[in-house]
Amino acid sequence: xxxxxxxxxxxxxxxxxxxxxxxxxxxxxxxxxxxxxxxxxxxxxxxxxxxxxxxxxxxxxxxxxxxxxxxxxxxxxxxxxxxxxxxxxxxxxxxxxxxxxxxxxxxxxxxxxxxxxxxxxxxxxxxxxxxxxxxxxxxxxxxxxxxxxxxxxxxxx
Numbered sequence: 001x002x003x004x005x006x007x008x009x010x011x012x013x014x015x016x017x018x019x020x021x022x023x024x025x026x027x028x029x030x031x032x033x034x035x036x037x038x039x040x041x042x043x044x045x046x047x048x049x050x051x052x053x054x055x056x057x058x059x060x061x062x063x064x065x066x067x068x069x070x071x072x073x074x075x076x077x078x079x080x081x082x083x084x085x086x087x088x089x090x091x092x093x094x095x096x097x098x099x100x101x102x103x104x105x106x107x108x109x110x111x112x113x114x115x116x117x118x119x120x121x122x123x124x125x126x127x128x129x130x131x132x133x134x135x136x137x138x139x140x141x142x143x144x145x146x147x148x149x150x151x152x153x154x155x156x157x
Contacts (some may be wrong), residue, residue, distance in 0.1 A: 003152035007095050009107045010063070010084035011118055011140040015040050018081050022046045024129045040078035045079075061124045063117075067146060082145060083121075085114050090146055107144040114142065 022043050043112070044065055051062050063083040094101040110118075115137070122135050 004149040005090040005092050005146050006104065006149050007107050007144050008066070008082070008084040008087045008147050009114070009142070009144045010066075010082055010086070011110075011114075012082050013140050014078050014080050014141050015043070016077055017135075017139050018047075019147070021125075021135060022050075024135075025050050025124075025125070044078060044081060048087040061120060063121065071131070074131050082143070083129055083140075084147075085110075089152065096144055096146060108142065110142040 002021060026046060047065050051059055054062065064083040068085060090109065095103040095107060098104060118137055118140065122137065125135055
């Protein structure tokens with residue numbers, strides 16, 4: 001029997017903006033993977049490693065990452081990354097695909113709590129990078145994806 005799935009709602013960021021984001025997070029002393037040498041997956045690992053080094057209190061301010069939109073021609077090439085903020089039980093594909101489904105609007109539009117989470121995260125990033133680079137909420141899209149129930153996630157921490 002396969003593990004249950006849910007509809008995750010959250011913020012999506014394109015890989016090019018994400019790479020800038022990682023370079024700011026890791027600082028000039030750390031050398032993140034370059035565009036030419038490494039796959040996009042390696043950039044996602046950089047974020048996970050950075051997050052792992054945070055205190056539990058600070059880690060709570062930063063969302064986990066989920067891959068989104070893998071390039072079918074290059075499986076190690078991510079086009080967007082997804083930062084989940086909430087979930088509901090998955091019942092049917094209509095929840096994700098049909099704008100007339102009652103769950104569609106609630107899963108595809110951010111509520112005030114979602115916006116506040118993004119604002120707190122971006123404020124934390126701005127604080128930790130010394131204001132070197134400003135990330136804004138308009139760099140992110142809000143969307144929904146089907147993925148594993150959080151009780152079945154594999155976690156390092």
